[in-house]
Amino acid sequence: MTSVQRKFRIPPGPVDPVALGIDAETLATLQQLQSEHGDMVSMTKPNGRLAYFVNDPVEVRRILTRRHSKYNKGPGFERVKMLLGNGLIVSDGDVWRRSRRMIQPAFSRQNVHRLMKVMVECCDRRAVHWAELAAQGEVCNITSETSDFALELILITIFSDDYHTRIVTEGENPFAFLSRDSTRDLSVVMKVRHLRSLLLSIIEDRRAGGGADDFDFLSMYLQATDKDGQSFSDAELLDELMTLIVAGFETSANTLNWVWYLIARHPEVEAKLIAEARDHLPNVSALSADSLASMQYTQQVLEEALRLYPPVWLFTRRSHAEDELEHFDVPPDTDIYLSPFILHRTPHYWPDPERFDPERFRETDQSKNERPFFPFSLGPRRCLGEYFSFLEMKVHLGLLLPRFRMQAVDETQPQLELGINLRAAEDIHMKPMQR
């Protein structure tokens, strides 16, 4: 412990330095620290920096909500910056505040409702493909299917017709590598550079008055102004578009991937989902924000999948001002680690935590609001796309599940890949059958 650290009240923790990254070893280390030292653990990193692992739900909430202005985004975000520049997810302070205010209106319920027709279109394309596979008795890679679905959806909701005329002109979607390539190495930098020049040319044409839908995200972002009436510069806009693409597809895609996997192993859940979908969405013209809102059981299944497999499984922050948590001090420059994955599986809050049980999220269960559940984070930096993603996932399940049964072809449980996002380490394959 350094002399500076000695004057603060520091929680208990190991004496030797602890290396933390955003990987599977880090999960094991944090779980071990928690079992040995409790819910507030301090440690020194190999570079001498103080770090806390906070696993007390009250303190987690405090850091993300009331005290959020004392913390910036933490370690691990440098890698994300390679892709997203200074976009909303990685920026801090005044830059973040200005962008968030400018972007927020694009995520109003009214605007998201206008995008539901794109969600239906993207499901239709999957249905055509799955029907072909089913007719030929072929197996489908549900991991790439959910990924392609979510990627296509976010790109069309951003670019509308430009997606078809400017982005997928040569067959292959130039953004597809984002879902296939988990490395963030030099080849990815080159591909990102290419994408940025493609996006820039679309932006230039839009600024020059070229077509498009007034309600796609790009139009909304182009119209956004700050309190001084300034709009985004081209560079800012590029960062925000890349942020929207990256934040907006892999998280929902991963969740849907796990949902298909879980449903195939829980026929009783599948039967209830289908009954609800048939009831509330007897045909596509019955689809509306209200009918989706009334699909309560589907909501529960999605929440339970997000409890077990929160796509953002580890949040990091760095204090830039002194803070006080429980009976401890947080000196400036302390790295903070918070993990939805660990809290969502802590038996004290979630009995029999490994069990998939959507009943935990029953609307009538009062205690559900007292349990730690924060897959979308909390507070002012909470996910902007939460409502969008629930609609997207409900439309996907509501339209596709009553038509297709996905039969598991492999009984082994997929390993977890714990990077910036939590994914299945191997793609999941299933056999589609028409109902």
Ligand code: HEM
């Ligand atoms: C299941 C789906 C999703 C999950 C679990 C999820 C989760 C999260 C989490 C945990 C954060 C905060 C990260 C942190 O503070 O370190 C976040 C931020 C964000 N998400 Fe999502 N997300 C999802 C879908 C989406 C979608 C579909 C969009 C866009 C259409 C989106 C856009 C954003 C944006 C723009 C931010 C940055 C907010 C800010 O910093 O002000 N997300 N998301």
